[in-house]
Amino acid sequence: MALSQSEVLAGLAEIVNDETGIAAEAVQLDKSFTDDLDIDSISMMTIVVNAEDKFGVKIPDEEVKNLVTVGDAVNFISNAQ
Amino acid sequence: MSQPTLNQYETVKYSRIYSLGAARGDLTVTNDDIAGPIDSSDEWIRQRTGIITRRRASKDLSLMDMAVSASNEAIKKAGIQPSDIGAVIFSTITHPYQTPSAATLLADKIGANPAPAYDISAACAGYCYGIAQADALVRSGVAKYVLVVGGEKLSDFIDPTDRTISFLLGDGAGAAIVGPSDTPGISPSVWGSDGSQWAAVGMDASLLELRDGTHKWPTLRQEGLTVFKWAVWEMVKVARQALEVAGVKAEDLAAIVTHQANIRIIDELAKQLEVPENVVVARDIVHTGNTSAASIPLAMHALLESGEVKSGGLALEIGFGAGLAFGAQVVVLP
Numbered sequence: 001m002a003l004s005q006s007e008v009l010a011g012l013a014e015i016v017n018d019e020t021g022i023a024a025e026a027v028q029l030d031k032s033f034t035d036d037l038d039i040d041s042i043s044m045m046t047i048v049v050n051a052e053d054k055f056g057v058k059i060p061d062e063e064v065k066n067l068v069t070v071g072d073a074v075n076f077i078s079n080a081q
Numbered sequence: 082m083s084q085p086t087l088n089q090y091e092t093v094k095y096s097r098i099y100s101l102g103a104a105r106g107d108l109t110v111t112n113d114d115i116a117g118p119i120d121s122s123d124e125w126i127r128q129r130t131g132i133i134t135r136r137r138a139s140k141d142l143s144l145m146d147m148a149v150s151a152s153n154e155a156i157k158k159a160g161i162q163p164s165d166i167g168a169v170i171f172s173t174i175t176h177p178y179q180t181p182s183a184a185t186l187l188a189d190k191i192g193a194n195p196a197p198a199y200d201i202s203a204a205c206a207g208y209c210y211g212i213a214q215a216d217a218l219v220r221s222g223v224a225k226y227v228l229v230v231g232g233e234k235l236s237d238f239i240d241p242t243d244r245t246i247s248f249l250l251g252d253g254a255g256a257a258i259v260g261p262s263d264t265p266g267i268s269p270s271v272w273g274s275d276g277s278q279w280a281a282v283g284m285d286a287s288l289l290e291l292r293d294g295t296h297k298w299p300t301l302r303q304e305g306l307t308v309f310k311w312a313v314w315e316m317v318k319v320a321r322q323a324l325e326v327a328g329v330k331a332e333d334l335a336a337i338v339t340h341q342a343n344i345r346i347i348d349e350l351a352k353q354l355e356v357p358e359n360v361v362v363a364r365d366i367v368h369t370g371n372t373s374a375a376s377i378p379l380a381m382h383a384l385l386e387s388g389e390v391k392s393g394g395l396a397l398e399i400g401f402g403a404g405l406a407f408g409a410q411v412v413v414l415p
Contacts, residue, residue, distance in 0.1 A: 045309055
């Protein structure tokens with residue numbers, strides 16, 4: 001069964017926390033990965049691979065640059081499920 | 082009259098690495114030295130690559146000079162004569178002639194003439210490809226001792242304004258002597274390629290484009306994130322397979338010596354492999370940079386010289402890069 005948007009957000013926040021140490025509560029839909037959360041491209045790729053594993057979705061490399069905010073990633077994962 | 086029975090090579094049961102030799106570029110290049118043309122900083126480069134300084138060769142120090150120096154050290158430490166060498170395998174992507182090979186000149190310069198000598202082009206996987214071939218040549222009886230060299234003068238093929246790979250790169254050569262052994266010293270190799278990702282890392286133009294004036298001097302480029310993803314998550318599978326075919330577990334290792342591509346790849350690989358704390362993870366990239374085919378023997382040589390690992394321990398070596406090509410094996414440290 002597909003996860004709800006808030007469940008995807010919670011799961012993604014856990015992945016971000018594991019990779020970067022950023023508090024899960026700080027990972028909000030309107031936050032930009034680079035500008036607000038200061039996540040670099042290599043960490044972003046690690047987050048993407050872990051998200052693919054966790055949610056059972058495929059996020060193409062060329063799609064990663066379009067995932068500007070946490071909300072973008074949550075929407076992409078939710079739609080791909 | 083009956084037809085005579087052919088002689089064939091008599092096989093040898095085991096092989097091992099006898100010794101290593103190393104030569105690095107004579108210049109120490111800091112991040113500040115190269116940050117200007119890529120609009121970067123020491124901090125940015127350290128954070129994304131782990132590199133503090135890289136070693137590069139001055140104009141007068143050639144790829145061949147470094148290869149000769151590393152080879153002479155390995156030959157001396159192995160306790161053999163250059164004339165004992167039955168084959169010379171030189172892995173390089175920066176020998177500046179299409180032909181003849183770098184290996185034949187190297188063989189002559191070190192006194193191994195007339196040993197068979199050839200180059201292999203497997204980029205950052207090249208040293209592991211060389212060890213796989215040397216192991217096969219020794220155990221099949223084709224050659225008693227094989228000299229494997231991974232050497233690069235990458236600084237001849239970089240663009241100072243390139244933000245994808247040039248700032249990572251260094252120059253050096255690493256050499257190994259492989260020969261017969263009474264006990265197993267080189268595991269089966271896990272090696273392969275994925276040409277569907279041919280364009281992910283390599284030269285940005287062909288020599289034909291240079292000839293036709295449609296492109297400047299070709300230099301190295303990469304799609305960094307694609308390569309990073311492959312180098313970690315696909316190479317973890319290769320590393321696990323290499324341990325499995327070797328019949329060892331990560332906790333049995335003294336060291337893991339990956340291709341020194343980027344500290345983030347090295348650290349993530351080690352994390353994914355769940356390497357126990359007592360296993361040394363080579364991080365020679367910090368002061369040498371990424372030297373492609375040379376990086377594994379240079380890193381292993383450094384660990385042995387510093388005493389961080391001891392001769393006789395087990396090391397997983399894994400190379401990966403342009404091709405995309407990969408190779409891994411577990412070896413007994415010389």
